[in-house]
Amino acid sequence: MRRVLVINGPNLGRLGSREPEVYGTTTHADLARACEAAARELGLSAEVRQTDSETELVGWIHEAIDGRLPLVINPAAFSHYSYALRDALAMRTAPVIEVHISNPAARESFRHHSVVSAVADGTIAGLGLQSYELALQAIARLTGPA
Numbered sequence: 001m002r003r004v005l006v007i008n009g010p011n012l013g014r015l016g017s018r019e020p021e022v023y024g025t026t027t028h029a030d031l032a033r034a035c036e037a038a039a040r041e042l043g044l045s046a047e048v049r050q051t052d053s054e055t056e057l058v059g060w061i062h063e064a065i066d067g068r069l070p071l072v073i074n075p076a077a078f079s080h081y082s083y084a085l086r087d088a089l090a091m092r093t094a095p096v097i098e099v100h101i102s103n104p105a106a107r108e109s110f111r112h113h114s115v116v117s118a119v120a121d122g123t124i125a126g127l128g129l130q131s132y133e134l135a136l137q138a139i140a141r142l143t144g145p146a
């Protein structure tokens with residue numbers, strides 16, 4: 001089965017514990033299980049990871065680049081200012097979909113711009129857990145059969 005990395009940035013490990021009105025009640029473990037199941041249905045094998053570290057995220061992006069692995073990434077707050085993530089993603093060798101649980105365009109103005117969007121194949125935002133499921137569907141369509 002074709003592998004896909006699903007990587008989540010800072011504070012997303014706290015899902016389900018605070019701000020349920022913005023991020024829902026799903027925990028990161030629930031999100032990981034749902035992504036793995038959705039990926040399986042699409043003939044993909046998803047590996048779901050979360051870190052609060054920009055360095056670790058860059059390392060995982062390099063791993064995807066070197067392995068020609070498609071990537072679903074929620075860079076969290078790094079979306080709005082991390083040129084390091086943007087530069088790493090610009091080297092992509094397989095499809096990259098940026099996802100957000102909330103709709104940053106409908107929130108504070110500092111969330112309105114993502115420095116990552118221009119180097120992703122597409123962005124899916126505002127649909128909660130479904131953002132990830134739709135991103136996996138996009139990856140399946142963009143990569144075709146393994």
Ligand code: CA2
Nearest residue numbers: 011012014015018076077100101102111
């Ligand atoms: O909506 C998204 O997925 C975001 O990427 C989430 C980021 C935010 O900085 C982006 O603007 C949009 C923040 C993640 C924080 O996650 C929390 C989870 C539970 C409780 C508190 C924060």
